[in-house]
Amino acid sequence: MLRFLYVIIMNLFRAPFMITRMRYEADHPEKYSEQQRYELDQRAVRIMCNTGKIRTACYGKENLPKEGGYIMYPNHQGKFDALAIILCHEQPCSVVMDIKKSKSILVREFIDLLAGKRLDKTDVRQAMTVIREVANEVKEGKRYILFPEGGYEFHTNNDVSEFKPGSFKSATMSRAPIVPVALIDSYKVFNSMHVKPVSVQVHFLKPIRFEEYQGMKTKDIARMVRERIEEKIAEYTF
Numbered sequence: 001m002l003r004f005l006y007v008i009i010m011n012l013f014r015a016p017f018m019i020t021r022m023r024y025e026a027d028h029p030e031k032y033s034e035q036q037r038y039e040l041d042q043r044a045v046r047i048m049c050n051t052g053k054i055r056t057a058c059y060g061k062e063n064l065p066k067e068g069g070y071i072m073y074p075n076h077q078g079k080f081d082a083l084a085i086i087l088c089h090e091q092p093c094s095v096v097m098d099i100k101k102s103k104s105i106l107v108r109e110f111i112d113l114l115a116g117k118r119l120d121k122t123d124v125r126q127a128m129t130v131i132r133e134v135a136n137e138v139k140e141g142k143r144y145i146l147f148p149e150g151g152y153e154f155h156t157n158n159d160v161s162e163f164k165p166g167s168f169k170s171a172t173m174s175r176a177p178i179v180p181v182a183l184i185d186s187y188k189v190f191n192s193m194h195v196k197p198v199s200v201q202v203h204f205l206k207p208i209r210f211e212e213y214q215g216m217k218t219k220d221i222a223r224m225v226r227e228r229i230e231e232k233i234a235e236y237t238f
Contacts, residue, residue: 003052004079006195010051018044019109026112037113038092044110045083053197054080054189058088060204064179069138070207071171072145074181075160075229076152080189080200085145085181086114088202093143096134098151121150131166135173145181146170148222158184158233163226165218172218177207180225182232203232 008015025032025040032040049056064070072093074081082095095111099118102111111118117134120126134144148163171178184201192198205228213221 002193003054003195003198004190007048007052011047014047015106018047019106022106022109022113026109029115034092034115038086041110041113042087045087048083049087052189053195055197055199056084056087057199057201058204059201060206061088061090063204063206064089064091065177065207067141068176069141069174070143070177070179071134071138071174072143072179072181072204073148073163073167073171073225074145074183075158075226075233076147076149077158077183077187078152078190081147081152081183081186082145084183084186084200084202088204089143091143093145094137095145096130096147117144127166131170132173134170135176138170138174138176144170148225157187158237160226160230160233163222165222168218168221168225171221172213175210175214177209178213178221178225179207180205180228180232182229184233184236201236205229205232 022040022044025037029037048054072085074085086093094114094116096117096119097111099120102108102118117130119130134146138144146167148167149161150164150167168178182203182205184203185198186200188198189200208225213224
């Protein structure tokens, strides 16, 4: 939390301009392309990393499908997770986020620039609508980040919680590739009580094509994706 406050204080002089610009571009998609809006989000993340002494190392970009839509399923450690992925992911992508966490200033602008989805965990009907919308957009070629843990605890390590099978319905409905994403040490960014330099790793793993998970139950898909992420994390942690 200390680093979060530090980043805010260090960027007070530029925050009004950045937030105003992000809000304007998000509200006028007819004037700004998806690529332009995505690059503005990436710029905001880079500013945060530079002032917050955050280094993000990216691995496995060659694993990302070159064409068509897909869904990235990462482990979830904290507030920096989606930002780290977006910083490493060159092509525009979007994200599904808990509706309660998406309403604060800057977060709201960040999500709107990506045309992200807000999911209400207390409303089953609304959640299913979001799942279908994501599936349809992925069929049309869009790329999404979806956190299958559904949330995160106050992490102080790289443990991975259970993946919720329902998170994978968008993939099975769209028949799109599933890209497991292993995040390592992302929790250190905002869960550490210091502002010393920190390093985060983002690993894009080999995609799981529809032919590989076709006919599997979502609970088995969830287990498979989690195991692959845990195997990658184990390679880099002791």
